[in-house]
Amino acid sequence: MFVSSTIDELAPERQAVRDAVLGLRLIPVMAESAARPHPRRDINRAYLRESHLFVGIYWQGFGDPPGVEEEFECAADLPKLVYVKQPAPDRDPRLAAMLARIQQDARVSYRIFGTAGELRHMIRDDIALLLSERFATPEPEPDPQLANVPAPSSPILGRDAEIAQLRKLLTDPDVRLVTLTGPGGVGKTRLATELAGLLAGAYPDGVRFVELSTVTTPDLVGAALAQALGLHTTAGRPPIEDVEAYLRNRTLLLVIDNFEQVAEAAPVISRLLSAAPEVTALATSRAALRLTGEYTVEVPPLPLPEPNSDYSDARTGAVRLFVDRARAAKRDFALTPQNTQAVIEICRRLDGLPLAIELAAAKVRVLPPPALLERLRKGVGTLSGGARDLPVRQRTLRNTIAWSHDLLTPAQRRLFCHLGVFAGGFDLDSVDALFGPDDVEPLDVLVESSLVKQEAGEGEPRFRMLDSIREYALERLRDTGLWHDAHAANAAYFLALAERLELLLGFEPSAIERLETEHDNINASMNWFIDDRDYEQAIHLSWLIWVFWWLHGHVEEGVRYLDQVADEASDLSEQATALLLVGTGAMAFVSGDLDRSQADLTRSRALLLALGDDGNVPAVSGVLGTIAMRRGLNARARELLEETRLLGERFGKEWVHSLYYSRMGNIALSEGDTDVAARIFEEGLEIAERSHDRLGAVVDLYSLAVTAITTGDVDGAEAYLREGMTHSAEAGDRGSMAFWLEAMADIRIRQGRLDRAVRLTAAARTLRSASTAVWLRSFAPEWPAVNGGMPGLRTELGEASFAAAWARGSQDDLGSAVRFALGLDPG
Ligand SMILES: Nc1ncnc2c1ncn2[C@@H]1O[C@H](COP(=O)(O)OP(=O)(O)O)[C@@H](O)[C@H]1O
Ligand SMILES: [Mg+2]
Structure with a gap:
C-alpha cells in the first residue's frame, strides 16, 4: 500500500493511516513529498509496482514541484483512495487545481475528513471493503471432476x-x-x-x-x-x-x-x-x-448388418447390443450360425433402435429368436422406410413398448402404468406402500422386461423408467381411467412420508437425505395438490418440509410454491390463509426480505389471534420480534418476544422458549451487555437441549461463540463453535456450514495458525457456492471478524504457502472440511 502526502503538515493523520493499515496486517509505504531535495520518481515507481493500492492524504500544501501530483500520476492504474482534509483556508492553488481534476475522475474514491480519528475509521473501512472485493474475484475450485454424471451400467456399443x-x-x-x-x-x-x-x-x-x-x-x-x-x-x-x-x-x-x-x-x-x-x-x-x-x-440408430449377412459379418452395434441384453436375460445365450438370421432380422425390424432392441432381447428367455421374430412381425408391424425416417422410428419404438406391455399380465400392467407417476424414480418401500408387499413379483418382471431399470449403486435399490417408456405408461394410465386416482395416491403417499419424517428433520441427517432423494417426487406431489386445487394439502405439505427447504438451500423453491398457492387460491379458509402467510413470511425472513416477511407475518398474526389459534402465534411473534430487533426497535422486540414466551408456555411449546431466549440474548448483545447475553443464551441452550430442539441449540451455540469472541475469549468461542458445528452437521444442515467454517477460520487467525485459517476460508467459500443467505444468518448475531482477513494472510504467509492452503480448502467437501475444522483431520 502506497501512502502519499506532504511532510510539513498532516503528521497525526499519517500516524492514523499507519495504524489503520497495520491493523489490517498490511504494509504501508509512506511517501512524504517534498521531504527530500530530489524527486524520487524511480523509487516511487518501484514502490508503486509492489503496491496494490494508492492512498493520497491532502490538506493545504502541494510540496515542491512536481509535488504530490507526481506520485499520484505514477500510481496510474492502481485503485486510488483520496482523502482531503477540510477546512483548508490556505490551500495551495496547485493542490486545489489537482483536487478539482481528481474529483472529476470516476475511478478515484474522493472523501472529505475533519480529524485524524475520523480518517482512521474511514480508511480502515474503505480498505477492508476494497480488499474484500479484490479478493472475491478469484473463485476457488474444483469439485470432484465427474461429480454427478450417472454411471453407465454396461459398455457403450457401436458408437x-x-x-x-x-x-x-x-x-x-x-x-x-x-x-x-x-x-x-x-x-x-x-x-x-x-x-x-x-x-x-x-x-x-x-x-x-x-x-x-x-x-x-x-x-x-x-x-x-x-x-x-x-x-x-x-x-x-x-x-x-x-x-x-x-x-x-x-x-x-x-x-x-x-x-x-x-x-x-x-x-x-x-x-x-x-x-x-x-x-x-x-x-x-x-x-x-x-x-x-x-x-x-x-444420433443415428445403431449400425445394422446387411440382410442375409452371414454369421461372421453380423456383429454390428445393433446385434452386439441384442446379444449383450439377451445374455442378461438368459445366461447361456449366444449368437450362432443357426440364430444369426433371426437376430439380424429382429434388429432390422426394430430399426436398430437401442431401446427397442433392449425390450425385445429381454424376452429371449421365453422366446428364442425365431419365435421372437414371429411375434414382433405381428406386434411391431412393418419395417420403416430407412435410417432417416424419424416418425416411423418413433412408431417403431412405440410399437415395441406396446408389444412388450401387451405381454404382461393384468396385474403387471397395472403396476407398470402406475409406476409412470413417479417423477424421480422410486424404491421398494414406495412400491410396497402403494401396492402391498405382494406386488414385488410384478416389479421383477418389469425389470426383467427392461421396462423398468434398476439404478446402479450400493444401498437401497432404486428404480426408474426411461422417458419414452414412462410416457407410454402415463398414456396407458390415462386410457384406463386411473390417472387421477394414481396421482392422488402418489401425492398422498409422499405427504405421509413427509409426515413421518417431519419430526426427524433437523435431528436425523438420514431423514433429510431421504427427502433429498425423493425431492422430485415431493415436488410432483406439491404440483399435484396445486393443480388439483387442493391448496390446503399443499400448505400442509409445506409445513412438513420447511426445515428441509431451509437446511438444504431450497428456500427459493418453497417461496415459489407458496406464492403460487397464494395467487391461485381464492377460497382458502382463514386458517389456511394464516398458515400460508406464516410460510411465505418465514421464507422471506430467511432470505433476507424483512419487509415482505414483516407484512406477511403481521397479517397472519392478526388472523391467528382473531381465529383464537393462539398455539401458532408464538413462532410468528418470535420472528416478528427478531425483525423489530434487527431494525433497532428493541422495546417493540421485547414486547413481541414476551408474547412468544407467554403463549409458548401456555401451549407447552418448548422450542419456542429457546427461540425466545436466543432473541432476548441478541438484544442484550446488541446493547453491549455481554454478561447478560451469555447468561440468556446459556439458558436458551439448556432448554433447547432439554426439548431436543437441535436447531435452537445451533443458534444458541453460535450466539454464545459470538458473545465469547466479543469479550476476547478465543478458547471459549472455539469450544462453542466446535459444539455448534457438530450439532449442525448432525442435523444435516448443509446450508450453515460455511458460517461455522468462516468463524473457525477467524479463531485460527487469532491463534496465529494462519495456514489453517486460509484452508478453512477456502473451504467455506467453495461450500457457500453462489448464494449466501441461509437460515442461521437470519437468527444468529454477526461474527465480528478480527480484521481484513485474507489479504493480510496472503502477505504474511507468503504466496506459496497461501496458495497451497487455499488449494486444499477448495478441494474440501463438507465432510473433510468439518473434520479439519474440528481438528479430527490433522491437515
Ligand atoms: N450405444 C449404446 N450401447 C449400449 N447401450 C445403449 C447404446 N445406446 C443406447 N443404449 C441403451 O438404450 C437405452 C435407450 O438409450 P437412451 O440413451 O436412454 O436413449 P435416449 O436418451 O435417446 O432416449 C438405454 O437403456 C441405453 O443404455
Ligand atoms: Mg434420454
Missing part, C-alpha cells in the same frame, strides 16, 4: 464414429454448444454420458450433468440447473443468476439431458454461454434448440 466426431467438436474452442438430437430411445443420453466420462479430464473444472426430464415448465430451468450444480438458492434472486455466477470463472463441460422438455427455455443456454466464456454445453433433445452457434448432431 466409435460418433464419439470421434463429437470429441473433436467439443474440444474445438470455437464450438460452444452441441445438441444431440434424435427420437426417444435412440441413445442420446447414453452417448452424452459416455462423452462426459471421456472428456472430464479435458476441462480443468470437469463436467456437470443436469437432467431436465422432471422439469415441468421453462421457468424452472434455472432452479433445476442450480440444484444440479449443488448451489443453494435464495428467494428474491433468480436462481439463473447464481448459476451464471458459478459458471462465470469455470472451464467445464455442461451436459444438459432432455432439453426437449422445456424447449422454450433454450435462450437460457445462450445467456449462460455468453456469461461464461469457458463453458461448453452438450445438450440432448428430440429436436434442435435453434440457437445461433448451435451444432446439431443427429
Whole structure:
C-alpha cells in the first residue's frame, strides 16, 4: 500500500493511516513529498509496482514541484483512495487545481475528513471493503471432476464414429454448444454420458450433468440447473443468476439431458454461454434448440448388418447390443450360425433402435429368436422406410413398448402404468406402500422386461423408467381411467412420508437425505395438490418440509410454491390463509426480505389471534420480534418476544422458549451487555437441549461463540463453535456450514495458525457456492471478524504457502472440511 502526502503538515493523520493499515496486517509505504531535495520518481515507481493500492492524504500544501501530483500520476492504474482534509483556508492553488481534476475522475474514491480519528475509521473501512472485493474475484475450485454424471451400467456399443466426431467438436474452442438430437430411445443420453466420462479430464473444472426430464415448465430451468450444480438458492434472486455466477470463472463441460422438455427455455443456454466464456454445453433433445452457434448432431440408430449377412459379418452395434441384453436375460445365450438370421432380422425390424432392441432381447428367455421374430412381425408391424425416417422410428419404438406391455399380465400392467407417476424414480418401500408387499413379483418382471431399470449403486435399490417408456405408461394410465386416482395416491403417499419424517428433520441427517432423494417426487406431489386445487394439502405439505427447504438451500423453491398457492387460491379458509402467510413470511425472513416477511407475518398474526389459534402465534411473534430487533426497535422486540414466551408456555411449546431466549440474548448483545447475553443464551441452550430442539441449540451455540469472541475469549468461542458445528452437521444442515467454517477460520487467525485459517476460508467459500443467505444468518448475531482477513494472510504467509492452503480448502467437501475444522483431520 502506497501512502502519499506532504511532510510539513498532516503528521497525526499519517500516524492514523499507519495504524489503520497495520491493523489490517498490511504494509504501508509512506511517501512524504517534498521531504527530500530530489524527486524520487524511480523509487516511487518501484514502490508503486509492489503496491496494490494508492492512498493520497491532502490538506493545504502541494510540496515542491512536481509535488504530490507526481506520485499520484505514477500510481496510474492502481485503485486510488483520496482523502482531503477540510477546512483548508490556505490551500495551495496547485493542490486545489489537482483536487478539482481528481474529483472529476470516476475511478478515484474522493472523501472529505475533519480529524485524524475520523480518517482512521474511514480508511480502515474503505480498505477492508476494497480488499474484500479484490479478493472475491478469484473463485476457488474444483469439485470432484465427474461429480454427478450417472454411471453407465454396461459398455457403450457401436458408437466409435460418433464419439470421434463429437470429441473433436467439443474440444474445438470455437464450438460452444452441441445438441444431440434424435427420437426417444435412440441413445442420446447414453452417448452424452459416455462423452462426459471421456472428456472430464479435458476441462480443468470437469463436467456437470443436469437432467431436465422432471422439469415441468421453462421457468424452472434455472432452479433445476442450480440444484444440479449443488448451489443453494435464495428467494428474491433468480436462481439463473447464481448459476451464471458459478459458471462465470469455470472451464467445464455442461451436459444438459432432455432439453426437449422445456424447449422454450433454450435462450437460457445462450445467456449462460455468453456469461461464461469457458463453458461448453452438450445438450440432448428430440429436436434442435435453434440457437445461433448451435451444432446439431443427429444420433443415428445403431449400425445394422446387411440382410442375409452371414454369421461372421453380423456383429454390428445393433446385434452386439441384442446379444449383450439377451445374455442378461438368459445366461447361456449366444449368437450362432443357426440364430444369426433371426437376430439380424429382429434388429432390422426394430430399426436398430437401442431401446427397442433392449425390450425385445429381454424376452429371449421365453422366446428364442425365431419365435421372437414371429411375434414382433405381428406386434411391431412393418419395417420403416430407412435410417432417416424419424416418425416411423418413433412408431417403431412405440410399437415395441406396446408389444412388450401387451405381454404382461393384468396385474403387471397395472403396476407398470402406475409406476409412470413417479417423477424421480422410486424404491421398494414406495412400491410396497402403494401396492402391498405382494406386488414385488410384478416389479421383477418389469425389470426383467427392461421396462423398468434398476439404478446402479450400493444401498437401497432404486428404480426408474426411461422417458419414452414412462410416457407410454402415463398414456396407458390415462386410457384406463386411473390417472387421477394414481396421482392422488402418489401425492398422498409422499405427504405421509413427509409426515413421518417431519419430526426427524433437523435431528436425523438420514431423514433429510431421504427427502433429498425423493425431492422430485415431493415436488410432483406439491404440483399435484396445486393443480388439483387442493391448496390446503399443499400448505400442509409445506409445513412438513420447511426445515428441509431451509437446511438444504431450497428456500427459493418453497417461496415459489407458496406464492403460487397464494395467487391461485381464492377460497382458502382463514386458517389456511394464516398458515400460508406464516410460510411465505418465514421464507422471506430467511432470505433476507424483512419487509415482505414483516407484512406477511403481521397479517397472519392478526388472523391467528382473531381465529383464537393462539398455539401458532408464538413462532410468528418470535420472528416478528427478531425483525423489530434487527431494525433497532428493541422495546417493540421485547414486547413481541414476551408474547412468544407467554403463549409458548401456555401451549407447552418448548422450542419456542429457546427461540425466545436466543432473541432476548441478541438484544442484550446488541446493547453491549455481554454478561447478560451469555447468561440468556446459556439458558436458551439448556432448554433447547432439554426439548431436543437441535436447531435452537445451533443458534444458541453460535450466539454464545459470538458473545465469547466479543469479550476476547478465543478458547471459549472455539469450544462453542466446535459444539455448534457438530450439532449442525448432525442435523444435516448443509446450508450453515460455511458460517461455522468462516468463524473457525477467524479463531485460527487469532491463534496465529494462519495456514489453517486460509484452508478453512477456502473451504467455506467453495461450500457457500453462489448464494449466501441461509437460515442461521437470519437468527444468529454477526461474527465480528478480527480484521481484513485474507489479504493480510496472503502477505504474511507468503504466496506459496497461501496458495497451497487455499488449494486444499477448495478441494474440501463438507465432510473433510468439518473434520479439519474440528481438528479430527490433522491437515
Ligand atoms: N450405444 C449404446 N450401447 C449400449 N447401450 C445403449 C447404446 N445406446 C443406447 N443404449 C441403451 O438404450 C437405452 C435407450 O438409450 P437412451 O440413451 O436412454 O436413449 P435416449 O436418451 O435417446 O432416449 C438405454 O437403456 C441405453 O443404455
Ligand atoms: Mg434420454
